[in-house]
Amino acid sequence: MRFAVCKSFLFLLTAGLVVAFPSHSQQRIIPLDKLQSGLHYSGPEVQSLQTDEFANPGNIALDSGIKSWSKPEGKSNKSCQSCHGELVKMKGVSIRYPAIDKATGKLFNLEDRIRNCRVKNQKAAEWTFESDELVAMTLAVTSTSRGLPLQAQIDGAAKSHFENGQRLFMTRQGQMNLACTNCHDQHYGQKLFADPLSQGQANGYPLYRIDWQRVASLERRLRFCYTGVKAEIPPWGHIDMRDISLYLMWRGQGLSVEAPAVRK
């Protein structure tokens, strides 16, 4: 009796350790060839909204962002264009984020970079998180990378952020005690109420979310995921959101950037 209890305890302990600390931190749960964009799990109406070049509902914000690119701002009276040149030159920029900011050593997502640039270089008032202007600009910059594959720099100073993001993705939380992996790795393609679960990929962000009737950032969506499992939502700008974003970029490596994407 005592030996049986000891054996099962040991087994559980080992299993628990294996789950908590995977032997190779870069083992992919969803292999690269099985990756699917959220578009794959969206219904035909959502798909046709996204592929409609003219009437994609995200186009309004996109147009707005494109216009802001050449608008002089702040004490510097410079527009983004003054330093960066044409918007098309931003091709390849959004897929480099999240990245470590050399000046501060912090992990920046694209929104952080834009906000930072505005204050530091344009000497303009800060754009609040998720404000119309910030979301529009992020979308405009991301749209230049349309079709490019997601990638992630996860070594060097970014390594600890990647590992934290991965850990968060695997950790159960909230009143519902669910980890991101429970739904998005283990049950993608299956139905949650009436909706098919997607893989939770980030290749479409910022995207037009029909439920919110506007373009939304990845951070907003992640915070809403926290609401979904009834976990305490971290404040805007929290490093955990950026760490998860970095992990998601690695997890979705190779998926094409869609901009503007449309989701339910």
Added chain:
Amino acid sequence: MSSARLQIPPRIVQGDIFKVRLLVNHPMDSGFLRDIDGVIIQRNVIRHLLCTLNGREVFRVEPTTGVAANPLFEFYLRATESGDMLFRWVDDKAYIGELRHTLVVESANISKPASN
């Protein structure tokens, strides 16, 4: 604040019936939803949107809360004359949005008999 996107065929010949697509930037707040703090978001929808060509009304829509945010309107027009196309919309806050387009209608190749 408000802007719109217009799509019209690049080449229109007199007598054509062409499609006009207009995507308008407007939240179309129904007044039924609440924000993150639980406060009702005030109703603000486009009350009417009209399209005039050389001052003559050629299309009008009066949407209500039942039309989706960032509304799309697609309608048809018979190409009779070139001129100034003006799209004008007014919402509950009495904000006026406008979009102008110079419509170019090419004359048909069929030569008309000279009128004496």
Added chain:
Amino acid sequence: MRYRLLSRRQSILNIFQTTLATSIGGLWLGSAKAQVDKLTITGLAEARLRTFEEMVRPYVQNQELKKEAVALSLPMLADNGHMVPLSLKIDSPMTEASHITHVYLISQRNPVPLMAKFVMGPWSGRADLSTRVRLSGNQNVIALARRSDGNFIYDVQEVVVTEAACVDNG
């Protein structure tokens, strides 16, 4: 009288079976009016569904109403009620003598029955339209058109909406 206490599962099944039978019966009847009215009888505690009469009477009044010439197109199953693409085609010569003057899009279940009113004329060339509407749950949608002779034509389509538009979801 003896009452049997139903388990939650049994009572939910009962409700489901009744509604299913009612809806199937209603749809089978075929005619648009019956289809629309039958759904009003549903026993589920949802927003009250308008009858066909209530939906069209304010516009049609005593004029003639026929189900012809209008082809309303909506997805049978809408992913999200906030943005449902809607298009319609109307068979009309759009001449001075015979054209469409108004088109009304009417909802059976939305808080506001009229979703949009369009005004057109012979200058339109064609009476076809497209827009995107909000639908607050499963319902019938009517596209009602007024002809230049004062009479009305219409089409109706049923839409199943998996996520309603007017319910707040943060």
